[in-house]
Amino acid sequence: MENAEIARVLSEIADLLELTGGNPFKVRAYRRAAQVIDVHPSPVAPLWRAGGLAELPGIGEHIAEKIGELVDTGECREHARLATQVPPGVLEMLSLEGVGPKTVAAVWKGLGVSDLAGLEAACRSGRVLEAPRVGAVRAAAILAAIERHRGRAGRMPLHRALEHADAILARLRQVPGVSRAEAAGSLRRRKETVGDIDLLVASADAGPVVRAFTRLPGVAAALAEGPTKASVRLRAGIQVDLRVLPPESFGAALHYFTGSKTHNIALRTRAMKLGLKVSEYGVFDRAGRRVGGAAEEDVFRAVGLPFIPPELREGAGEIEAAEANALPRLVEESDLLGDLHVHSRASSDGRSELEELAARGRALGRRYLAVTDHSRARPLGLDGPHLEAHAAAVRALDARLGGRPRLLAGVEVDVLPTGELDLPLDVLRGLDCVVAAVHSRLADPAPRMTERIVRALRSGAVHVLAHPTGRALGSRDPSALDLGRVLSVAREEGVALEVNAMPERLDLGDVGCRAARAAGVPVVISSDAHEASQLENLRHGVWVARRGWLEAKDVLNTLPPDELQRRLRRRTARTRTRTATTTP
DNA sequence: GCCGTTTTCGGCCCGACTGTTTTCAGTCG
Known part of the structure; x- marks a missing residue:
């Protein structure tokens, strides 16, 4: 069972306890435990079997047992017992903004409302006013919250939230008296998706800042407005919270x-x-x-x-x-010296010429770029002869540019459903950089997907496994995959795992990076640029890597060009040796 | 339910804003 699923059950136990009048500190204990499991960098199931679960902070004897039960049986009796006491619709009401456990418990027990439809009806009929501390204003707010819940856009990808935040901050910095204005919250922690935007302003005079904020052009509604604090909803759908503090408090805030x-x-x-x-x-x-x-x-x-x-x-x-003075010295964007996953117009979906890519790469300070167009399984992908001609063109341009930046001839080769690679091994061995990727049958069950990838890694021809889980934020879930096994094979085979820096992918994610580091598998942060401007995407990958505790030494493309190429050739040389000794 | 060079029992982070109230509970972050 995945950590995320265990965390969800623990968190639901907390909700259920809260609704049934449980001890608030017990509720908090379950919440904390859920949080700890959710961010734990490796699956906790083996930890349970080894008896080490209770050593995690916030996990004691009892919660460890519940987790163990979940791992062993897929169920938790305590959860099931509580769930029989609370209809599922009641739990769903908890996810409404501005509606907490007290209100839900009151309308459920007091008015017999047990789902969203019932709550909506009670708001419209006015019956909800019988609940304590609910008046006409709250009834209307609940209706609006139900509306949003139904058409919920969910969390916003980080890069879009950053654009909104930057635009607002630029305006707030213009307000007289403002000495600093910064984003905080999950945005500043660079979480891959952001539920709301938290902004912080330093000023001795909060009033003008709050007024300017609630009257910004993109604001759809002001949700709250006090002397030092306000919340708005943007037309883009996301909530923005502002807090204004005196400069002497800004750091603490x-x-x-x-x-x-x-x-x-x-x-x-x-x-x-x-x-x-x-x-x-x-x-x-x-x-x-x-x-x-x-x-x-x-x-x-x-x-x-x-x-x-x-x-x-x-x-x-x-x-x-x-x-313990053991914090990692996190990788920085300036540590990255090159990009090992870039597309040109040579295959289906690239839009820039090699020359444009090279020029933009040089302008961004990249010392090398691997041109990795698609193999034949993709529409308009390259077969062996076309790829060899393309590689020759890449090398010719490299010679013309004098290695500024150094251009590596590569490919993004499909991992076919069987686990075979989409091009002959001798073609792949003639390339500087082979990036392998799964693009089909992404919904296969975990054992099949895992073996498919393992087989590709065992081919000996792969340098990098690209976007390992295939997820697309907000639209496609990660493929089911035994990442632990993939990592252990990658380590044996000397294959690096990619952090794909396309803002909609970010794959590996932060937790995967931390697992790779623990497994001793190097990571490559790649833009997967399909046009020259996207070479700048690398920074999104750096944020993910930093959240995954990675240092420069954990990231292959921090190496200077010669050293990087030695590393890639070593991989190819190993392959040849093994092929020679294992082929009869 | 968790946790401990202040404690194995008795604590558990801290504050702002809103709506519903005449002093505060609920919710959120």
Whole structure:
């Protein structure tokens, strides 16, 4: 069973307990446990079998047993027992904005409303007003929330949220008195999708900032507006929250609103033990005296920790690593020296000429580009002879450009449903960089997909496994796959796994990166550019890698050109040796 | 339910805004 599924069940137990009047601290314990499992970098099932589950923070004897039950039987009796007491429609009501456990419990137990349709009817008829603390305004808000829930766009991909945030921040910085304006929240942690946008502004005079914010051109509705805080919904559908603080609090606030919640609780608890209080206004000692808060570093310094980069603040071991002075030195965009997955017009879907790609690559400071057009299984893909001619053209241009940037002749070869590669091995061995990818039958069951990929990796001709899970954010789920097995074979075979930096893919994702690092498998961050401008996508991949705790040494395309090519040739040489010794 | 050089029992992060109320509960982040 996947970690995500275990986390979902634990979180649902928390909801069910809350609705049935359970101990609020028990509810919190389940929530925390769900969070910990959700971000844990490797499957927890083996951990349960090895008896090490209760060593995870927030997982004690009882919750470990529940997880074990889930892993062993696929069910959890405690969950099932609670679920019989609460109709599924009641749980669904909890996902409405502005509707929490108290309200749901009140309309369910008090009015007999047990699903969204019932709640909608009760709002329209006015019967919902019989519930405590529900008036006409809330009834209307609930109706609107039901509406949004039904047509929900869901979470927004990071790159789109960033565009909205940047546009708004630029405007807020124009407001007189504003000294700083930054994005916080999951956006700053560079999560792959963003549920809402959190913005933070430093100003001694909050009023004008709040007013400017709620009157921005893209605003569809102001949801809340107070003296220092406001929320709006953009016409694009996403909610934006603004908080204005005095400059002396900006660092503490930036830390606080960057989160994650789990990280903040851990950090505040640590502060409490040191006799300090950390809030968004600053760090305060026992006497209530401010000891810091203007800079984010103040918060970490106060609790005796080094600065933790935002991408790591998921409560997934970063505090412990910081304590042990074992934080990774995260890879940066400037560490990347080249790009190993780029398409040209030679095959189906590329739109730029080789010369344009090379020129743009050089302008971006890339020292090498691997041209990896599609193989014949893709519409208009290249067969052996065409690919060899294309490789010759790439090398001729490389010679003409004098290796600035160095152009590598490569291919993105399809992994066929059988696990065979779409081109003969001798053609592949003549190339500098072979990127293998699955593009068909993405919904195959995990055992079949895993064996298919393993067979391709065992071919000996593959340097990089591209977009390993095939997911497309918001439109296609990742393929079922035993990533642990793929990683162990990749390690044996010397194959790197790609972090595909197309903003809609980001595949591997953060959790996969961390697993690759743990398995000792190098990663390649690639743009998969289909036109020259997309070479800039690399930065999205860097964010994913940073969230996956990767350092420059974990990423192959931080190597300078000669060293990289030696690495790729070593792989090919190994293949030849083995073929020679295993072929009769 | 979890956790501990303040505790194996008795705590559990902290604050803003809204709507419903005449002082605060609920929700959210």
